[in-house]
Amino acid sequence: MRFSLSILAMVTCLAATSVSAGERGGDSSSGDANSANTVxxxxxxELVRQITRDMQECFQLFEAYRFDCYHRAFKFAAVKVKGSIDYQPAYEALRxxxxxxxxAVQANLDPGAKKIRKGFQRFSAVKPAAVAAVKQETVRALEEAQTILLRSPAPHQKxxxxKIAAVIDSNKVLIRSALRAPHLLLRRLALGFWADRFG
Known part of the structure; x- marks a missing residue:
C-alpha cells in the first residue's frame, strides 16, 4: 500500500512538471494575455488598441488639457504589462x-484654469504660453520611449x-501636427477610429 502511494506521488509530480514546462514553452506569440509572463x-x-483609443480621447480635448491626458494614457498602458518579464522593456518605455x-505638465500647470471632466477622469491644463514647450517635451518623451523599445530586443520580443513603437510614433506625428494642420488631425483621427473599429 505504501509502495503504491509512493508511485502515485511520483506520477503526480512528473505530470505537474510536464504541464509547467508546456506552459512556458510553445509559441510565445499567441495565448492568454496573462500567461507565463511571455510576449x-x-x-x-490589446495594448496597441488601448493606446490608440486613449490617445484618440486625448485629442478630443482642448490642447492645454491634452498633455495631462497623454501622461495618463501611458500610465494605464504601463499598468497593462506591469510585472511581465518579457514586457519589462515595454513597461519601462511606457513609464x-x-x-x-x-x-512637464506639473511644471507648467495653469492655476487659473479649472479642471475638466471626461468620463471618470479629470484633467488639468498647462499655461497657454507653455503649450509649445510642453508639446516639444512630449514629443521627445515619445521618441525616447521608442528608442527603449527598439534597443536590441530579443528575437521573440522584436x-x-x-508594433508598440509604431503606435507611439503615429501618435507622436499627430501631436506634432495638431497645431499646424487641425483639419489633417481630425481626418487622421477619423481614419484611425474606423480602422480600429472595423479593421
Missing amino acids: NTRTTT HAENRINA PHFQ
Missing part, C-alpha cells in the same frame, strides 16, 4: 513617457515591440 499576440494587440510628460 504574446493577444497582449500586444518613461508617462513620467516625463507628467513632469515584432511585438515594433
Whole structure:
C-alpha cells in the first residue's frame, strides 16, 4: 500500500512538471494575455488598441488639457504589462513617457484654469504660453520611449515591440501636427477610429 502511494506521488509530480514546462514553452506569440509572463499576440494587440483609443480621447480635448491626458494614457498602458518579464522593456518605455510628460505638465500647470471632466477622469491644463514647450517635451518623451523599445530586443520580443513603437510614433506625428494642420488631425483621427473599429 505504501509502495503504491509512493508511485502515485511520483506520477503526480512528473505530470505537474510536464504541464509547467508546456506552459512556458510553445509559441510565445499567441495565448492568454496573462500567461507565463511571455510576449504574446493577444497582449500586444490589446495594448496597441488601448493606446490608440486613449490617445484618440486625448485629442478630443482642448490642447492645454491634452498633455495631462497623454501622461495618463501611458500610465494605464504601463499598468497593462506591469510585472511581465518579457514586457519589462515595454513597461519601462511606457513609464518613461508617462513620467516625463507628467513632469512637464506639473511644471507648467495653469492655476487659473479649472479642471475638466471626461468620463471618470479629470484633467488639468498647462499655461497657454507653455503649450509649445510642453508639446516639444512630449514629443521627445515619445521618441525616447521608442528608442527603449527598439534597443536590441530579443528575437521573440522584436515584432511585438515594433508594433508598440509604431503606435507611439503615429501618435507622436499627430501631436506634432495638431497645431499646424487641425483639419489633417481630425481626418487622421477619423481614419484611425474606423480602422480600429472595423479593421
